[in-house]
Amino acid sequence: MAAYMETECEGARVVYISSDKGKGLVAQKSFKSGDVILEEKPLVCAQFSWNELYKYKACEFCLKSLENAEEMVQRLTNDPSIVLPFPECCEVDATKFAFCPQCQVLYCSPHCRDAALNSYHQALCLGSSRENPDHPLNQLINQWRSFHYPPETGSIMLIIKTIAMIKQAKSKGAVISMFSTFVNSVINEREDIAHKLLGAQFLDQREILRSMLAEVFFEESVQEWYTPEGFNSLFALIGTNGQGIGTSSFSRWVKATERLQLGDAEKEQLDDTIDKLYERLEEVSGSFLDCEGSGLYQLQSAANHSCVPNAEITFPHGDHTLSLVALEDIQPDEEITISYLGCCGLERGRHSRQKALKENYLFTCNCLKCLSQCDDASITTEEEEELEEDDY
Ligand SMILES: [Zn+2]
Ligand SMILES: [Zn+2]
Ligand SMILES: [Zn+2]
Structure with missing residues (x-):
């Protein structure tokens, strides 16, 4: 068996990080669709x-x-x-x-x-x-x-x-x-990630941030992080491994009201109130509805992407605790995959998915869906046009 790092989740070994073909997260026991595979707090x-x-x-x-x-x-x-x-x-x-x-x-x-x-x-x-x-x-x-x-x-x-x-x-x-x-990541790919995070002016901007950080918050034991290459790697690390986190006391409230025992009329009225509130929220605040941030998770970051993932990430407690939930039955030694793209991203064509993954996560997806669509002669010019228009 390949060298791997064993991991424990509340005392029980449920997954391990394989270093077989690159990194990957592998099930150590079977899971049913809907099971929580693991919960994890960020470093x-x-x-x-x-x-x-x-x-x-x-x-x-x-x-x-x-x-x-x-x-x-x-x-x-x-x-x-x-x-x-x-x-x-x-x-x-x-x-x-x-x-x-x-x-x-x-x-x-x-x-x-x-x-x-x-x-x-x-x-x-x-x-x-x-x-x-x-x-x-x-x-x-x-x-x-x-x-x-x-x-x-x-x-x-x-x-x-x-x-x-x-x-x-x-x-x-x-x-x-x-x-x-x-x-x-390798060095020239780190450049791409820093570019993605900071935009066109990134070289100058990164240099400003690097020298400010070295001045105000130097730490001798990681002095290599303050060199231009080291600082680049840090950017690549947060760019490719940072997992978005969103929390909202309003959406927690909505979830809690779903558990109320209400009569039909009362339930209908509540649903109507909530729908109207969401409309007004969208009008005024658009998609900026949550407390937002990002975190570094050791196990989740080992999970590879698939355009047909067998697991998904949720935040069931309204805080930074991440939960990996099985989307289908998973057998021992089967790789656990998640989608790095949002659900809208997943519904796009292969070209557009691969472009986003290459730009943001530096790899070409070879999942079953991508491979089968690659053989598929029906990739249309319409999709090629979509590719041109896409700007992630
Ligand atoms: Zn304080
Ligand atoms: Zn794919
Ligand atoms: Zn807290």
């Missing part, structure tokens, strides 16, 4: 910087949405008169929030505050300067924001928090080796 995650600036209030550690459902809807529809029925379906409880005593940054619970303090926040706490735009770390974040407009796909905070974890760790080597398990 590090961070809210996107514009998302935070626009007052999507999220726990600094787990990204749980901290506005209650009603406050969130009022803000996103720009209508403070909205009153949500069934307020008991909202799980946000401000009496459980906790603050960092030095900088007052907000957490959903004392548990999250302590976890952040023990992992990275002591090295990162700005104390009374947290909101001071002249603090060098805030200048770096503002600089990133000025280079990277919504829709956001990455965050320099992932890099900053990772360095803070290393600064704070008793055993720096252990933390560094955890991050070194992420796939590293």
